[in-house]
Structure formats: C-alpha cells, structure tokens
Amino acid sequence: MQRHIISVSSITYAIKGRDLLRKQGFRAYIERKTNSNGNTGCGYVIVADGNRQKISDALMNSGVKILQINSIA
Amino acid sequence: MIYFDNAATTGHKPQSVLGAVNYALKNLCANPGRSGHSLSQKAAMTVFEVRQKTSDFFGSNGVETVVFTPNCTASINYVLKGVLSAGDHIVISDLEHNAVMRPLKTMNIDFTIANVSLTDDEETLRNFKKATKPNTKMIFCTAASNVLGKILPIKKIGEFCKQKGILFGLDAAQGAGVIPINMKDMKVDYLCIAAHKGLYCPMGLGILIARGPIKRTIIEGGTGTDSVQFIQPDTLPEMLESGTVNLPAIASVNAGIDFVRKHWNCILKHENNLTKKLYNTLQGSNVIFYTNPNNDGYAPVLSFNVEGFSSEEIADFLSKKGFALRSGLHCAPTAHKKIGTLKQGTVRFSPSVFNTPYEVDLLAQQIKKLKKY
Structure with a gap:
C-alpha cells in the first residue's frame, strides 16, 4: 500500500482533510513537516495510506486544496 | 447589582x-x-x-x-x-x-x-x-x-x-x-x-x-x-x-x-416574558415605551424613557439603586432618528436567561419611584 505525504495550506485544512479521509476509510494522520522544502503550506502534512487518486479526489471534492503530494512505495 | x-x-x-x-x-x-x-x-x-x-x-x-x-x-x-x-x-x-x-x-x-x-x-x-x-x-x-x-x-x-x-x-x-x-x-x-x-x-x-x-x-x-x-x-x-x-x-x-x-426552548421565551413583564407592569405610569414586546417578532431588548428625565438621569438613578441598564444612543443613531429619540436617547432593558421575574418587579418598583427622585 502506498503512503502519501500531502501538503495543504493550513492546519485547518490539515485537520479537515485527515478527518474526511478517515471517514472514507483511509488511514490518515497529521504530522509536523520536518523537511521544509520551499516552506509551502502550514508546516503540517497529512500522511495517508491508500490509492493516490482516490485520496486526491476525496480531498479535492471537499475543497481541500493539495499543495504538494509525495508518494512513498 | x-x-x-x-x-x-x-x-x-x-x-x-x-x-x-x-x-x-x-x-x-x-x-x-x-x-x-x-x-x-x-x-x-x-x-x-x-x-x-x-x-x-x-x-x-x-x-x-x-x-x-x-x-x-x-x-x-x-x-x-x-x-x-x-x-x-x-x-x-x-x-x-x-x-x-x-x-x-x-x-x-x-x-x-x-x-x-x-x-x-x-x-x-x-x-x-x-x-x-x-x-x-x-x-x-x-x-x-x-x-x-x-x-x-x-x-x-x-x-x-x-x-x-x-x-x-x-x-x-x-x-x-x-x-x-x-x-x-x-x-x-x-x-x-x-x-x-x-x-x-x-x-x-x-x-x-x-x-x-x-x-x-x-x-x-x-x-x-x-x-x-x-x-x-x-x-x-x-x-x-x-x-x-x-x-x-x-x-x-x-x-x-x-x-x-440545552436551553434553546426557553432562552427567547423566558427573556421575552421578562420584557413583557416590565412593559405590562409599567403601563399607566409616566414611562414611555417605543415598541410593544407583546407583539411577535421582537428580541428581548426594550427601550424606554421616563417623562421629565434624560435617559442618563434614569440610568444613573437606577445604577445607584443597584440596577445595570444602558442609556444613550447605543451606537445606533439611525434607530433613534426613527423613533424621535436622537436627542435624549433611551434607557435599554435587556435581560438574560439568568434574570428572574422578581428582579423585574424590583426594577419596575424603582422606575415608578423616579418621579420622587
């Protein structure tokens, strides 16, 4: 199963995104971003396991704008 | 107070x-x-x-x-x-x-x-x-x-x-x-x-x-x-x-x-009952009200004046008797222009769910005494 590190614009969207992914059955949690990588977003990332496309769609359909998504095998 | x-x-x-x-x-x-x-x-x-x-x-x-x-x-x-x-x-x-x-x-x-x-x-x-x-x-x-x-x-x-x-x-x-x-x-x-x-x-x-x-x-x-x-x-x-x-x-x-x-069903009802009580108790006195809280469509805010006194005098008198009410224009001059109180303002009675009918009775008694002040 793939793991995805998702940058969003604010802690509000990070929590919102985590909660809605959990409601849809994905394993998801919030983590402090340790690699600043351009200092985009809020300093937090959503870490989620599952199908990348489905996770992206779930977030985007609920108005959670994804700034960056990195997938780890 | x-x-x-x-x-x-x-x-x-x-x-x-x-x-x-x-x-x-x-x-x-x-x-x-x-x-x-x-x-x-x-x-x-x-x-x-x-x-x-x-x-x-x-x-x-x-x-x-x-x-x-x-x-x-x-x-x-x-x-x-x-x-x-x-x-x-x-x-x-x-x-x-x-x-x-x-x-x-x-x-x-x-x-x-x-x-x-x-x-x-x-x-x-x-x-x-x-x-x-x-x-x-x-x-x-x-x-x-x-x-x-x-x-x-x-x-x-x-x-x-x-x-x-x-x-x-x-x-x-x-x-x-x-x-x-x-x-x-x-x-x-x-x-x-x-x-x-x-x-x-x-x-x-x-x-x-x-x-x-x-x-x-x-x-x-x-x-x-x-x-x-x-x-x-x-x-x-x-x-x-x-x-x-x-x-x-x-x-x-x-x-x-x-x-x-938790108190949704009683907040507005209770507070409106208190404004009605004040209004009804003071009917026939020298108190001027600008709205009738017995009508539908009102939140629990009731403005009044007492003949012969400025709103500040009334609120000051009541403060000395232990009641907190606001006087003046309440930062809403257009509303006062509407009811003709731009000059003198009004005293505003605004109860909360924590106030009691007995407290309203005490306030009404003091307002009635104002002519003797």
Missing part, C-alpha cells in the same frame, strides 16, 4: 463557559497552528473543533468558513471592506449600528437605507426591494435591533438576495444564540457574531462566518502558513486571522453553544 445590560454583553456566564476558559488558560496555552509542538497541536485541534461546532450550529458549510475576530465590529468591517469596491451600492436598514454606518461612510460607498416596519414584515421586505439598484452588490442588516429589539424578516430578505444575485450580510450581535439563525436556510452569505453576548463567552472574541467570497483583507501578517511568501494567504480562515487568536475565549465557544442548545 442586578444586571439588565445583556445586549452590551451578557453579564452572567454559565459555569461551563468559565470552566472552559479556565481549562484553556491552564492547559492549552500554546499558539495554535504555529509552533508545531504537541501542545500547539492540541490548541489547534481545540480551535478546529470550535470552528466545526460553530459552522454546524449556524448552518454554514464548512470549518474553513468560520473566522475568529476581535469582536463583531471587526467582523462587519472585514465583510464590508473585504467585499465592496468603488462603484458598488449597498442596502442597509434604518436600525443599523455604527459598526455598519461608520465603515460605509469611511469607504464612501453609495448606500440606501430601507425603512423597517415595526409591525409589518412584508412592508419591510418591500422597502428593501425598492431600495436596490442595478449595481446593488449587497444587502447588510441587523438580525435584531440593539435599540428596539425588532427582528428583521431575515429569511425573506435572504431569499430575495438569492433571487437577485445580491450578497447578504447579517449583523447578528443581538441575534446569535437568541433567535434561530441558519445561514443555509436563510441564504445568509456573511454572519457577524459577538461571542460575548448570546453565546456567553468572554469579551474580545467576534466570529465571522463567510460563505460568500472575501476579496481583500484589512489586516495582514503572520498566519502560520506559507511563511516564505510576503503575500497574504487567500484562503479562509487564515486569510483573515493574522496574529495570535484569542484561544481562551475561542475554547469557551463550544461550552457557550452547548449551553444555548
């Missing part, structure tokens, strides 16, 4: 609200959404939960629509200055607070004042419709007058706005927590709330719920997001929340909403 100045701020706070503030000061004193350590995350989670509950309670469509501000006046400024531009027209009511009048004057925005009928909501609606122009961008009005208690026909105005593609903003300083407000049902785009009034929270916290667009900010600064950029973020709520938010007050909002929900 028997406190009847709850339209200014609720004087008695529920124990659960006090407990929530105390808990936050003891256990959550970290900057939410900033520092990243576990305590900061805990504080951020609390703020998020309050956004969620607030959004649900007022019928909004998401946590991100809920913005915490310093007060209701700030919320109103964020809407008017964040949405309106030169060339736009706005319709307001003749009961508006200076929180609306002064920003519009400062911005030099073209506005038309619609007359609110104190007895006929259909007439009020017609007046709002007549006041619109082809370039009307927004209707902004109070949910309930802070001088007369008159509740405006919010849903009807909202439906008209929706039909015409006009944005609808509501000053709910006196309405939130007292009268039913559901943004979705009432087609409200912007809801401005004083958390320290009907939600029983501490002062220093306003709420703006923005379902409609906000084009620009009036305060910029650190938001804990996208820090490398000098450009203010353009997504709510952080766009409008530069600087540290008032966490202890925010943390108490859930308790305030829970209190209101």
Whole structure:
C-alpha cells in the first residue's frame, strides 16, 4: 500500500482533510513537516495510506486544496 | 447589582463557559497552528473543533468558513471592506449600528437605507426591494435591533438576495444564540457574531462566518502558513486571522453553544416574558415605551424613557439603586432618528436567561419611584 505525504495550506485544512479521509476509510494522520522544502503550506502534512487518486479526489471534492503530494512505495 | 445590560454583553456566564476558559488558560496555552509542538497541536485541534461546532450550529458549510475576530465590529468591517469596491451600492436598514454606518461612510460607498416596519414584515421586505439598484452588490442588516429589539424578516430578505444575485450580510450581535439563525436556510452569505453576548463567552472574541467570497483583507501578517511568501494567504480562515487568536475565549465557544442548545426552548421565551413583564407592569405610569414586546417578532431588548428625565438621569438613578441598564444612543443613531429619540436617547432593558421575574418587579418598583427622585 502506498503512503502519501500531502501538503495543504493550513492546519485547518490539515485537520479537515485527515478527518474526511478517515471517514472514507483511509488511514490518515497529521504530522509536523520536518523537511521544509520551499516552506509551502502550514508546516503540517497529512500522511495517508491508500490509492493516490482516490485520496486526491476525496480531498479535492471537499475543497481541500493539495499543495504538494509525495508518494512513498 | 442586578444586571439588565445583556445586549452590551451578557453579564452572567454559565459555569461551563468559565470552566472552559479556565481549562484553556491552564492547559492549552500554546499558539495554535504555529509552533508545531504537541501542545500547539492540541490548541489547534481545540480551535478546529470550535470552528466545526460553530459552522454546524449556524448552518454554514464548512470549518474553513468560520473566522475568529476581535469582536463583531471587526467582523462587519472585514465583510464590508473585504467585499465592496468603488462603484458598488449597498442596502442597509434604518436600525443599523455604527459598526455598519461608520465603515460605509469611511469607504464612501453609495448606500440606501430601507425603512423597517415595526409591525409589518412584508412592508419591510418591500422597502428593501425598492431600495436596490442595478449595481446593488449587497444587502447588510441587523438580525435584531440593539435599540428596539425588532427582528428583521431575515429569511425573506435572504431569499430575495438569492433571487437577485445580491450578497447578504447579517449583523447578528443581538441575534446569535437568541433567535434561530441558519445561514443555509436563510441564504445568509456573511454572519457577524459577538461571542460575548448570546453565546456567553468572554469579551474580545467576534466570529465571522463567510460563505460568500472575501476579496481583500484589512489586516495582514503572520498566519502560520506559507511563511516564505510576503503575500497574504487567500484562503479562509487564515486569510483573515493574522496574529495570535484569542484561544481562551475561542475554547469557551463550544461550552457557550452547548449551553444555548440545552436551553434553546426557553432562552427567547423566558427573556421575552421578562420584557413583557416590565412593559405590562409599567403601563399607566409616566414611562414611555417605543415598541410593544407583546407583539411577535421582537428580541428581548426594550427601550424606554421616563417623562421629565434624560435617559442618563434614569440610568444613573437606577445604577445607584443597584440596577445595570444602558442609556444613550447605543451606537445606533439611525434607530433613534426613527423613533424621535436622537436627542435624549433611551434607557435599554435587556435581560438574560439568568434574570428572574422578581428582579423585574424590583426594577419596575424603582422606575415608578423616579418621579420622587
């Protein structure tokens, strides 16, 4: 199963995104971003396991704008 | 002191609200959404939960629509200055607070004042419709007058706005927590709330719920997001929340909403019964009332004067007798112009759910004595 590190614009969207992914059955949690990588977003990332496309769609359909998504095998 | 100045701020706070503030000061004193350590995350989670509950309670469509501000006046400024531009027209009511009048004057925005009928909501609606122009961008009005208690026909105005593609903003300083407000049902785009009034929270916290667009900010600064950029973020709520938010007050909002929900069936009824009691008890005396709270469509705010005295003299007399009531214009001169009290102002009686009929009897007794003062 793939793991995805998702940058969003604010802690509000990070929590919102985590909660809605959990409601849809994905394993998801919030983590402090340790690699600043351009200092985009809020300093937090959503870490989620599952199908990348489905996770992206779930977030985007609920108005959670994804700034960056990195997938780890 | 028997406190009847709850339209200014609720004087008695529920124990659960006090407990929530105390808990936050003891256990959550970290900057939410900033520092990243576990305590900061805990504080951020609390703020998020309050956004969620607030959004649900007022019928909004998401946590991100809920913005915490310093007060209701700030919320109103964020809407008017964040949405309106030169060339736009706005319709307001003749009961508006200076929180609306002064920003519009400062911005030099073209506005038309619609007359609110104190007895006929259909007439009020017609007046709002007549006041619109082809370039009307927004209707902004109070949910309930802070001088007369008159509740405006919010849903009807909202439906008209929706039909015409006009944005609808509501000053709910006196309405939130007292009268039913559901943004979705009432087609409200912007809801401005004083958390320290009907939600029983501490002062220093306003709420703006923005379902409609906000084009620009009036305060910029650190938001804990996208820090490398000098450009203010353009997504709510952080766009409008530069600087540290008032966490202890925010943390108490859930308790305030829970209190209101628990007592929803009796708050308005009980408070209106108290205004009716004062009105009915003082009939036949030298007290002048400007509205009749026995009629439907009123929030628990009752203005009065006593023949031969200025409003300040009356409130001063009552203060010396142990009663807290506000006198003067209540920052709403247009409402006083409407009822002919621009010069002398009024004394405002605004009870809360914590007041009792016995306290109203004591107040009425003192008001009757005023002629001997």
